[in-house]
Amino acid sequence: MAEREAERSVSQTVRAQLALRELIVSGGLRPGERISELQAVEVTGVSRTPVRMALVRLEEEGLLEAIPSGGFMVKAFSERDILDSIELRGTLEGLAARFAAERGVSSRDLEPLKQCLDEIDGLVRREPISMEAFSSYVALNARFHVLLAELSRSPPLIRQIDRASALPFASPSGFVMAQSALPEARQILLIGQDHHRVVVDAIENREGARAEAIMREHARLAARNLRLALRNRTHLDLLPAMALISAG
Amino acid sequence: MAEREAERSVSQTVRAQLALRELIVSGGLRPGERISELQAVEVTGVSRTPVRMALVRLEEEGLLEAIPSGGFMVKAFSERDILDSIELRGTLEGLAARFAAERGVSSRDLEPLKQCLDEIDGLVRREPISMEAFSSYVALNARFHVLLAELSRSPPLIRQIDRASALPFASPSGFVMAQSALPEARQILLIGQDHHRVVVDAIENREGARAEAIMREHARLAARNLRLALRNRTHLDLLPAMALISAG
DNA sequence: ATCGGAGATAATGTATACACAGAGTATTCT
DNA sequence: AGAATACTCTGTGTATACATTATCTCCGAT
Numbered sequence: 001m002a003e004r005e006a007e008r009s010v011s012q013t014v015r016a017q018l019a020l021r022e023l024i025v026s027g028g029l030r031p032g033e034r035i036s037e038l039q040a041v042e043v044t045g046v047s048r049t050p051v052r053m054a055l056v057r058l059e060e061e062g063l064l065e066a067i068p069s070g071g072f073m074v075k076a077f078s079e080r081d082i083l084d085s086i087e088l089r090g091t092l093e094g095l096a097a098r099f100a101a102e103r104g105v106s107s108r109d110l111e112p113l114k115q116c117l118d119e120i121d122g123l124v125r126r127e128p129i130s131m132e133a134f135s136s137y138v139a140l141n142a143r144f145h146v147l148l149a150e151l152s153r154s155p156p157l158i159r160q161i162d163r164a165s166a167l168p169f170a171s172p173s174g175f176v177m178a179q180s181a182l183p184e185a186r187q188i189l190l191i192g193q194d195h196h197r198v199v200v201d202a203i204e205n206r207e208g209a210r211a212e213a214i215m216r217e218h219a220r221l222a223a224r225n226l227r228l229a230l231r232n233r234t235h236l237d238l239l240p241a242m243a244l245i246s247a248g
Numbered sequence: 249m250a251e252r253e254a255e256r257s258v259s260q261t262v263r264a265q266l267a268l269r270e271l272i273v274s275g276g277l278r279p280g281e282r283i284s285e286l287q288a289v290e291v292t293g294v295s296r297t298p299v300r301m302a303l304v305r306l307e308e309e310g311l312l313e314a315i316p317s318g319g320f321m322v323k324a325f326s327e328r329d330i331l332d333s334i335e336l337r338g339t340l341e342g343l344a345a346r347f348a349a350e351r352g353v354s355s356r357d358l359e360p361l362k363q364c365l366d367e368i369d370g371l372v373r374r375e376p377i378s379m380e381a382f383s384s385y386v387a388l389n390a391r392f393h394v395l396l397a398e399l400s401r402s403p404p405l406i407r408q409i410d411r412a413s414a415l416p417f418a419s420p421s422g423f424v425m426a427q428s429a430l431p432e433a434r435q436i437l438l439i440g441q442d443h444h445r446v447v448v449d450a451i452e453n454r455e456g457a458r459a460e461a462i463m464r465e466h467a468r469l470a471a472r473n474l475r476l477a478l479r480n481r482t483h484l485d486l487l488p489a490m491a492l493i494s495a496g
Numbered sequence: 497a498t499c500g501g502a503g504a505t506a507a508t509g510t511a512t513a514c515a516c517a518g519a520g521t522a523t524t525c526t
Numbered sequence: 527a528g529a530a531t532a533c534t535c536t537g538t539g540t541a542t543a544c545a546t547t548a549t550c551t552c553c554g555a556t
Contacts (some may be wrong), residue, residue, distance in 0.1 A: 012510065036537070047511045049297070052538095056301060060308035062407070069518070070538050084402045088343065095339050099332075154332045156415075159310070164408065260540070284507065295541045300508095317548065318508050 016044040017054035024063050024074055031076035034067065061166045077167075079230060083223045089164040090219020093145065096161060097211035099152035101203045109151060113200050116144045120193055129186045137189060144196060151203070188225055192218065264292040265302035272311050272322055279324035282315065309414045325415075327478060331471045337412040338467020341393065344409060345459035347400035349451045357399060361448050364392045365441065372437045385437060392444060399451070436473055440466065 020040060029035060040051045055072050058064045064072040077085075120140050123133045149161045195218040202211035268288060277283060288299045303320050306312045312320040325333075368388050371381045397409045443466040450459035 038537075048538095049510055049512090053300070053304060053509095056304050057308065060305065080402070081404050084347075085404045088340075088402075088405055088408060091339060091343050092336075095336065154328070154336075156329050156333045157336055160336060160408070160412065163411065167404075286507075296508095297540055297542090301539095 012046040012050040013053045013057075016040070016046050016050050017057055019044045020051075020054055020058060021061075021063060024058070029074045031074050034071060034073045035064070036071065062163070063167070079227075083227060085164065085167055086223045086226065087216075087219050089161070090216050090222070092157065092161045092164055093148060093219070094212040094215035096149050096152035096154070096157055097199055097203060097215045098208040099154055099157065100148070101206050101208035101211045103153060104206065105151055105203060107204060110200060110204055113144060113147050113151070116140055116147060117193065117196055117200070120144070120189075124186060124189045124193060127186070129189075134185065141192070148199070188222075191221065195221075260294040260298040261301045261305075264288070264294050264298050265305055267292045268299075268302055268306060269309075269311060272306070277322045279322050282319060282321045283312070284319065310411070311415070327475075331475060333412065333415055334471045334474065335464075335467050337409070338464050338470070340405065340409045340412055341396060341467070342460040342463035344397050344400035344402070344405055345447055345451060345463045346456040347402055347405065348396070349454050349456035349459045351401060352454065353399055353451060355452060358448060358452055361392060361395050361399070364388055364395060365444055365448070368392070368437075368441055372434060372441060375434070389440070396447070436470070439469065443469075 020035075020043065023029060023043060035055070037048055037051055037055070040055065041048055044051060044054070055064060059066055059072060063075055065075040067073055120137060123129070123137050123140070126133075129137075145161075145165070149158045152158065195214055199211050199214050199218075202208075202214060268283075268291065271277060271291060283303070285296055285299055285303070288303065289296055292299060292302075303312060307314055307320060311323060313323040315321055368385060371385050371388070374381075393409075393413065397406045400406065443462055447459050447462050447466075450456075450462060
């Protein structure tokens with residue numbers, strides 16, 4: 001009931017957007033599949049007007065693609081698109097790290113980042129890593145990335161990073177990941193954690209170029225891991241693979 | 249009349265979007281000023297529904313900002329925001345140049361770029377440069393940047409560059425520029441032309457790192473020039489200054 | 497005189513009705 | 527029987543009417 005109250009406080013448009021995004025990311029609609037407004041109305045329970053607004057926003061977000069003759073379809077990403085997007089995000093985050101280092105952040109600003117990393121350490125050090133721990137990790141990792149972006153103190157850059165992270169494989173959807181993938185996921189987590197510590201250190205010491213280089217290398221490594229994962233498994237369940245790489 | 253026919257072929261939403269963007273970029277509305285739907289309806293001549301769609305798209309584009317209590321306002325950019333955006337665009341274009349060099353483009357792919365640069369040469373070599381020549385230059389320069397982005401063959405990156413270029417100071421709004429600024433604008437044009445030639449050369453020779461570095465340096469120089477221009481003139485007419493830098 | 501509250505007004509958010517375009521199917525003609 | 531055309535039906539694009547919320551003003555009380 002309280003939940004219902006909370007839902008009522010946000011606009012129908014936002015509710016529709018969240019519901020539709022959830023539907024798309026969870027794989028309820030296949031890439032390339034058309035999403036009709038009527039269908040969206042049934043799913044979300046709101047009228048066509050807010051649904052249309054939500055669809056436009058999801059298109060701008062990159063999850064949907066406008067069909068020339070009208071309407072929208074779920075955007076399909078090639079493997080190359082995904083790998084490029086990861087490198088793209090890494091490049092932007094590298095710029096953010098450089099900005100943070102060059103603009104001179106106080107050690108007080110870095111405190112939240114370090115705390116975030118410590119919390120992650122508490123999760124990934126123990127073995128084997130549980131499904132719940134992995135979920136927590138994904139959330140914490142996302143928080144770290146947000147904090148790093150904000151450290152740049154550059155609204156345009158933060159905005160662009162947000163957009164680059166809006167794609168499914170950059171969203172905290174780790175819960176889709178298969179149990180069997182957990183062990184190797186943990187390896188990636190540990191390496192990523194190391195990278196993050198180096199970045200914080202570089203920023204603290206005002207080494208802009210080094211901070212930037214690390215973030216870019218970090219993304220390239222993540223892309224490489226994803227490519228390997230895609231080679232080993234079938235191409236079928238791309239979404240879990242995307243969730244996996246979101247840990248990077 | 250034929251124009252009227254052509255207008256009728258595109259949707260009301262697109263027409264509204266174009267009209268409103270023109271209004272904002274031309275300075276018809278001051279930054280921070282609220283834009284009411286009623287006002288937008290009067291300006292565009294279409295109904296509220298397509299107007300709302302256009303407003304949402306312009307928000308995603310970065311020209312408008314949503315007001316928490318409802319509605320939209322023209323987004324205000326600080327000087328730092330603008331400088332950061334230029335460097336951001338340079339970083340993305342640098343990545344595009346590197347992709348182009350590393351993925352191996354044929355010299356046939358580079359032909360349109362070279363032709364574009366030759367056309368620009370024909371415009372800027374003669375002195376003094378006229379207002380018409382400058383307008384032509386801005387259009388050609390925009391084409392060069394689009395061609396370079398496409399050379400990366402990376403849809404996600406192209407998309408992101410498009411968005412980074414959607415802001416006013418990256419749009420071909422050079423016609424606003426004052427006559428008096430033309431001479432120094434020409435200097436920037438010539439330097440930019442040199443940079444572009446180097447980039448094409450680097451891509452042709454598969455030197456990814458060099459191609460990327462040049463584009464980033466190019467953007468940094470453009471940012472520096474803008475900063476100087478803002479110091480010399482008053483802060484008042486930022487739009488002409490933004491037009492000036494769009495030449496970079 | 498100033499602050500607070502209540503009411504009115506205007507603007508946004510939402511819903512629905514209508515118009516038009518496109519696709520699919522059925523029927524008719526060759 | 528096959529193909530072409532016409533008709534229907536589904537779905538998007540647009541307009542407008544309604545509801546809700548926020549802001550501004552005015553009046554009253556302290």
